[in-house]
Amino acid sequence: MVSREEMSTSFGRHAARYESGRPDYPAEAVAWLLEPLAAAGSRRLRTVDVGAGTGKLTRVLRELEADVVAIDPDPDMLAELRRRVPGTPTFIGTAERMVLPDASVDAVLSGQAWHWVDPVLGAAEAGRVLRAGGVLGLVWNVRDDGVAWVRRLTEIMHGSVAEQLIADGGPPPHPPFDSFQTRVWEWGRPLGREEFLDMVASRSYVITADDVARRRILDEVGTLFDERAERGVVTLPYRTEAYRAVARR
Incomplete structure (x- = not known):
């Protein structure tokens, strides 16, 4: 049985x-x-982008002209981010x-x-590193x-x-945050076959599966792509689920 910790660092x-x-x-x-x-x-x-991975969120923050520090437990992910x-x-x-020092950032x-x-x-x-009135912002892209x-x-x-957390109502607030405001955006992402398979292959369940199970999953996903594709592209519908809270002082 693969542990949660092993999945989280895979x-x-x-x-x-x-x-x-x-x-x-x-x-x-x-924004x-x-x-x-x-x-x-x-x-x-x-x-600060915490759990920054390869920098998907970091890039958008930079485009919005924010200063960003990226933090992640995995040096390989940070190497890709750099x-x-x-x-x-x-x-x-x-x-x-x-x-990070105490009260040193506007948003986590x-x-x-x-x-x-x-x-x-x-x-x-998050409450420790945020300045007065700072924001904790959490976001997920879910199919x-x-x-x-x-x-x-x-x-x-x-x-x-992640999908189970969202299905259960989203992340609960904990001190120094009283409640989350939430918003949802619906959109679609066009994907070629290689990107579609990469989306699946980069999931923790698939990464940590044994070789036989991983191959079966990728073969079945490839078949599904071929059934759905038009001119070599499938548009995958997403919901972006966002949560924000302001730290109380």
Whole structure:
């Protein structure tokens, strides 16, 4: 039986496939996470992307002209991030233990990662590093299983810890955060066959499966792609689920 810890630290083995297969975050969703900080005016926001992976969220924050520090426990993922988002400061660390001073950032953000975090310890650590009025912003891209063929895809490759968290109502707040505001964006991502397979192959369940199970999953997913593709492309429907909270003082 593969442990939760082993699954949570498996992604670096396939960092390039993760970068290829996983979707980016809609800029409007990330801007919404930062919206409570509008009073900062022209000052550049100082943010930390914790569980930064290959830099999917880091890139959007940079495009929104925020200063970003990227933190992840996996050096291979951070190496890929440095290739993709050069010039970004990176540190080995976790949401429960960030290598940052007290009250040093405006926002702590986490994309596709908070479900691996101890939420009580993670919230307390976010509260420690945030300035007064700082924001904890959490975001996930989840496939829209309301579509029949997407449900079939999930059945083949199995659901994830993140998808279960969202299905159960999302992340619960813990001190110093009282509640989360939430918003959802619906959109579609066009994928070629290689990207579609990379999306599946970069999931922790598939990475940690034995060779026979992994091959079976990828073969079945490839067959599904071939059935659905038009001119070599499948558009995969996504829901971006965003949560934000302001630290109380």
